Each structure stands twice: as structure tokens, then as C-alpha cells.
């Protein structure tokens with residue numbers, strides 16, 4: 001059913017909308033910004049207006065509005081996760097990726113289940129609770145069962161204080177039947193990036209393997225949702241094509257999912273092309289995205305889909321990551337390795353990694369930095385474990401309700417991190433932040449936060465509401 005052209009990505013409509021709305025007067029831009037403050041999302045024309053902003057004064061207004069919306073909905077929370085690359089074997093030929101099939105410059109490795117367990121142990125002992133499992137599109141002899149076994153292995157590892165409480169997955173598109181099996185292993189979010197929605201460009205950067213099929217990929221989230229996976233994540237690899245086109249196309253994808261399934265994506269990822277071993281294109285992006293445009297992309301997405309999480313990976317530098325927290329980012333990775341086995345080996349920017357990293361700091365250093373900026377690092381996984389996923393999550397995701405759940409849970413999970421894993425300096429910064437944050441809360445949220453944090457102080461782990 002899903003091998004027909006995906007007409008919901010309507011390129012002509014994107015170009016027409018950009019042409020008609022890109023050169024808006026300041027008054028029009030302000031109208032869109034005031035609509036965005038209502039936090040009900042934006043339509044295609046609104047988004048086109050925002051992509052056309054270049055005047056520094058209007059950019060400043062865009063950034064301020066994004067910051068307002070971010071603070072109202074998400075407060076100061078930032079959710080932490082770690083990617084876990086289990087295999088860099090791949091049968092595709094994506095010209096920007098070090099894992100592409102014909103690249104002879106990297107060492108290939110698909111981790112055994114024992115090796116995966118050791119990697120997970122390292123991550124748990126650092127304090128991580130959320131793992132994003134990542135793999136190339138070619139599995140060892142067990143085939144797809146390798147993926148299912150690996151998820152089971154990740155959940156099975158327990159150490160003194162910890163375990164993985166949510167496994168998200170970023171792997172190649174699956175059939176509906178395979179998605180059902182993935183769901184039965186208890187995954188959180190299934191993520192897949194279209195890379196580029198522009199069909200012509202898609203063809204020129206995907207030269208071989210199953211990934212050449214644009215339609216198979218773009219329909220994959222329909223199949224995932226049909227299989228019962230409520231939380232899906234989308235993304236674009238920025239740098240391959242015009243970012244204005246890509247944002248509008250991503251909006252068309254989001255509207256389509258909302259229309260068909262009553263709920264859009266749980267997260268959006270905004271990877272920017274980074275240098276990768278054996279790829280000239282990765283070092284010379286055909287459509288480079290400047291730092292200012294990158295911040296603009298984050299701000300526009302925050303306003304366009306206010307309740308969808310925005311993920312910022314360690315592809316970006318510490319500085320850029322800091323700047324985008326204020327604009328709308330709600331989840332970040334930390335201490336990442338993109339080569340299979342990289343956590344146990346402690347390799348930094350291994351040439352066999354998928355791409356170069358911009359932020360090499362270990363988790364504890366990132367946490368200390370984030371906390372000293374006033375953001376509360378959160379390891380919370382409550383929604384997923386209480387079944388608040390998909391539409392239920394979006395229903396809960398009203399500013400008031402989020403404050404009643406997410407803010408207390410962020411503080412208790414952060415307290416758990418401080419007690420079990422943090423360095424003394426981080427403990428000090430973190431405890432001060434927890435006290436200050438609770439002092440600024442009121443009503444039920446404050447009562448809940450105080451109660452949960454006290455339970456952690458008394459030695460209980462994994463408390464949430």
C-alpha cells in the first residue's frame with residue numbers, strides 16, 4: 001500500500017508558498033509571531049514567512065518569541081540521552097556517510113550481544129537512562145532478529161543503581177510486520193530522517209541499496225504508526241538542499257501524520273552535515289547552513305510545532321548547543337561515540353565513527369555546564385512508562401499539565417543522577433539549582449517536586465509522577 005508516490009510532499013506547492021510569502025513586510029512577520037505565541041502551531045504560509053526573515057531586528061524578534069514559547073512549554077528542562085551504535089555495516093551508498101557500503105577507509109564491526117551489554121554498562125555507570133540505538137542497514141547472520149535481540153540486551157543490563165529505562169531506535173525503515181516486532185520489544189521512539197525531501201537531490205546522494213527508494217523511506221512513519229508505534233521522530237540532514245524547502249517539506253510530512261493518525265511526530269532532529277571519513281560531500285555541503293540560519297531553523301520549528309521535542313546531537317559544538325537551548329531544543333545527547341564499541345574503548349572521534357563530533361565533553365561536564373546555565377538536566381522516562389505516548393502525550397502536553405508532571409520528574413531524576421553518579425563539583429552546582437528551582441515553583445507542582453526529591457534523598461531510585 002505504501003509503495004505509491006508520496007504526494008503529500010508536494011514540491012510545487014512548497015516552491016509556490018515560498019515564492020508568495022518569503023518577502024513579507026515586518027508587519028506580516030510580527031503577525032505570524034503573535035500567532036505563534038498562542039502556541040497552536042503554524043501553517044505552511046506562516047512558516048514560509050519566517051524562513052524569509054533576514055533583517056537582524058526581525059531575527060531578534062523571532063529568537064525572543066521562540067524563547068518565550070520554549071520557556072512556557074518546557075520550562076528549564078533538558079532531557080539527556082546517549083546514542084549507542086551497535087553496527088556500522090551497511091548495504092547502502094549514502095554519499096555523505098562514513099558507513100556507506102563501498103567505503104574502504106573504516107573498520108567494520110557489528111557488536112555481539114555481550115559487547116552491546118558491556119557498552120550499555122558503561123553508559124549506565126555514567127548515569128544515562130535513555131539510549132538511542134543506531135545501526136547501518138545490514139545486519140549480521142541473524143538478520144532483523146539481531147535488532148530485536150540487541151534491544152532486549154540493552155534493557156536486560158542492570159548495575160548497582162541503574163538500568164536503561166527507555167530505548168529509542170534509529171534504524172532503516174521496516175515493513176509493518178517488522179515494526180510490530182520492534183514495538184513488542186518495548187521501544188520508545190522510532191526515529192528516521194528523510195535526509196532530504198527534495199526528490200532530485202535524494203537521488204543524487206543515495207547511489208545504491210534499498211535507501212535509494214525515496215517512497216519506501218518517506219512512508220516508513222506511516223507503517224510504524226500503523227504498527228502501533230505511537231512516538232515517531234523525523235528529521236532532515238541539513239546541508240544537502242535548501243533549508244527553506246526542507247522545513248516546508250517537513251511541515252507537509254507533519255501535517256500528513258497529524259491528518260492520518262491524529263498526532264504528529266514526537267521529536268524532530270536537526271542534524272547538520274559533518275565531515276565523515278571517505279566522504280568529500282560531507283566536508284563540502286552543497287547547501288551549507290550558516291550558524292545563524294541553523295539557529296533560525298531551530299526557532300522556526302519551535303514555533304511551528306510547539307509541543308514536538310527538538311533534539312540537538314553532539315554533531316554541534318558546545319557553543320552552538322548552548323545557544324539553541326534558549327531557542328527551543330528540548331533533548332540533547334552527551335558524551336557520544338559514533339563508532340560501535342566506542343564507549344568501552346574510550347575512543348574519541350574514531351575515524352570509523354559515522355561523522356566527526358563537535359562536542360567531545362563527557363556527560364558529567366555537560367551536565368555541570370547545563371546546570372550552571374540554569375537548565376535542569378532530566379533523565380525522566382515517566383511518560384513512556386506510564387503509557388503517556390502519542391496522542392495521550394500531546395493531550396498532556398499543555399503548558400500547565402507539563403509543569404505538573406515534567407518539572408517534578410526532571411528534578412527527581414536529576415537528583416538521582418547527582419546522588420549516584422556526579423562529580424563533587426557537579427553535585428554542588430546541581431543541588432543549588434534544584435533548591436532554586438523548587439523555590440520558584442508553587443502549588444501542586446512544588447509539593448510534588450519536594451516530595452519526589454525527598455524520596456530520592458532517602459535512597460529511593462526511579463520515582464516519578
Ligand code: SAM
Pocket residue numbers: 096097098134135136137170171172173192193195236237271272273274275276282315354355
Ligand atoms: N542507517 C540508518 C539510516 O540511514 O536511516 C539509521 C542510522 S544513520 C546511522 C543516522 C543518521 O545519521 C542518518 O539518518 C543521517 O541523517 C545521519 N548522518 C549520516 N552521515 C552524516 C554526516 N556526515 N553528518 C551528519 N549526520 C550524518
Ligand code: SF4
Pocket residue numbers: 090091092093094097098099100101135136137211
Ligand atoms: Fe548506511 Fe544510514 Fe550511513 Fe546511509 S546514513 S550509509 S543507510 S548508515
